[in-house]
Amino acid sequence: xTQSEALKEYLLRLADSDMILGQRLSELCGKAPALEExxxxxxxxxxxxxxxxxxxxxxxxxxxxxxxxxxxxxxxDAHDYRNLLLTExxxxxxxxxxxxxxxxxxxxxxTLKSLSEANDERIAGVAAKALKxxxxxxxxxxxxxxxxxxxxxxxxxxxxxxxxxxxxxxxELITPDETDELMAKAGIGPDPEQLKNDWHxxxxxxxxxxxxxxxxxxxxxxxxxxHGEHTEHLGFxxxxxxxxxxxxxxxxxx
Amino acid sequence: MPKxxxxxxxxxxxxxxxxxxxxxxxxxxxxxxxxxxxxxxEVKDPEVPAVSVVELGIVRAVRxxxxxxxxxxxxxxxxxxxxxxIEELISEALRAAGFRNPxxxxxxxxxxxxxxxxxxxxxxxxxxxxxPPQGSSSKMSLLGEPEVITCPRCGSxxxxxxxxxxxxACKALYRCRECLEPFDYFKCI
Numbered sequence: 001x002t003q004s005e006a007l008k009e010y011l012l013r014l015a016d017s018d019m020i021l022g023q024r025l026s027e028l029c030g031k032a033p034a035l036e037e038x039x040x041x042x043x044x045x046x047x048x049x050x051x052x053x054x055x056x057x058x059x060x061x062x063x064x065x066x067x068x069x070x071x072x073x074x075x076x077d078a079h080d081y082r083n084l085l086l087t088e089x090x091x092x093x094x095x096x097x098x099x100x101x102x103x104x105x106x107x108x109x110x111t112l113k114s115l116s117e118a119n120d121e122r123i124a125g126v127a128a129k130a131l132k133x134x135x136x137x138x139x140x141x142x143x144x145x146x147x148x149x150x151x152x153x154x155x156x157x158x159x160x161x162x163x164x165x166x167x168x169x170x171x172e173l174i175t176p177d178e179t180d181e182l183m184a185k186a187g188i189g190p191d192p193e194q195l196k197n198d199w200h201x202x203x204x205x206x207x208x209x210x211x212x213x214x215x216x217x218x219x220x221x222x223x224x225x226x227h228g229e230h231t232e233h234l235g236f237x238x239x240x241x242x243x244x245x246x247x248x249x250x251x252x253x254x
Numbered sequence: 255m256p257k258x259x260x261x262x263x264x265x266x267x268x269x270x271x272x273x274x275x276x277x278x279x280x281x282x283x284x285x286x287x288x289x290x291x292x293x294x295x296e297v298k299d300p301e302v303p304a305v306s307v308v309e310l311g312i313v314r315a316v317r318x319x320x321x322x323x324x325x326x327x328x329x330x331x332x333x334x335x336x337x338x339x340i341e342e343l344i345s346e347a348l349r350a351a352g353f354r355n356p357x358x359x360x361x362x363x364x365x366x367x368x369x370x371x372x373x374x375x376x377x378x379x380x381x382x383x384x385x386p387p388q389g390s391s392s393k394m395s396l397l398g399e400p401e402v403i404t405c406p407r408c409g410s411x412x413x414x415x416x417x418x419x420x421x422x423a424c425k426a427l428y429r430c431r432e433c434l435e436p437f438d439y440f441k442c443i
Binding site: 047 | 329331332333334335362363364365366367391416417418419420421423427441443
């Protein structure tokens with residue numbers, strides 16, 4: 001794999017993870033447990049979709065095969081999607097929604113922090129902007145994890161269940177493959193070892209404050225999202241998300 | 255005289271619309287950069303109409319590229335749905351002043367920060383009922399306590415955060431414990 005192939009792959013991963021999590025959160029529009037939560041979830045979703053667009057636009061320029069950002073988002077099938085498995089997991093209990101967000105936000109925060117210093121000006125620019133937003137997301141999701149974990153007996157039980165359900169998808173966030181290694185070596189992506197330590201460090205700190213127990217570091221992990229091998233959930237997300245663009249390809253007005 | 259070459263129907267319509275609004279004696283080429291900044295001061299943010307796109311720090315640069323006018327704008331948030339509309343409003347204001355083809359460039363670097371909102375802009379936000387961003391964005395802590403936000407209506411510091419997110423991407427929701435009014439806070443980023 002060349003560095004330029006790795007870069008395209010890496011940009012699609014960033015874009016797809018943002019896009020799919022943004023879509024997942026959007027499912028809660030009109031259904032959130034409280035009005036304030038609804039606004040927060042939709043704001044986070046909007047930030048993520050906006051970030052996805054910035055990454056897709058750059059990816060489209062580099063891929064340079066006539067597809068634009070919209071085509072990359074709405075005309076690729078599940079096996080071409082490169083999002084982290086964590087982002088496609090269903091909303092389920094609100095503790096799961098917030099747990100998924102928290103695990104993702106910690107990864108997102110440290111990844112963007114590193115990308116904002118990338119020696120690729122375009123990536124650094126998009127990341128510096130996204131980092132401000134991700135910092136805000138992380139503050140909120142970590143507060144929720146603490147509030148639910150260190151709350152009532154029931155909220156604690158449900159938050160712990162959420163951590164246990166989601167833990168098996170977290171290994172993928174911090175286990176580098178060839179693409180990640182190449183990006184780190186190119187001075188673009190985060191140093192894998194550093195990312196892993198930072199992620200575990202902050203997750204442990206917040207979970208301890210929340211009186212929650214993290215999973216084992218050597219637990220068996222589901223991986224494959226970065227290579228297009230997804231859980232059964234992604235197909236359903238894409239079916240809904242891409243319906244219009246598939247049914248009316250190249251429509252100029254909606 | 256403008257040349258009527260192979261311009262398509264749409265641009266012909268654009269020219270027609272523009273020429274409809276522009277006074278016959280408009281001489282945009284005589285406008286200085288200062289005049290153009292003053293003109294852009296009239297373009298209000300569609301979601302916060304109390305302040306202009308200049309006061310919000312969205313317009314980053316104005317310059318002449320030869321005979322073409324070029325304006326750099328930066329989005330406030332990656333997913334801000336007002337970004338395209340703001341660009342259109344700026345373009346429209348310039349066309350109304352006689353510019354045929356103002357160029358609007360979107361720039362992401364450096365990333366927009368609330369530190370760029372002018373003092374005047376902050377005061378207008380407050381008068382509009384939106385608490386302006388407080389402090390500097392560089393001092394925002396990762397997991398720290400939220401700072402004390404002053405109520406834009408009664409000036410009390412006895413306020414509480416209702417939601418970290420508000421009706422638009424740039425705002426959070428607060429409530430004043432003194433005058434009991436809810437209010438928007440322009441998030442510091």
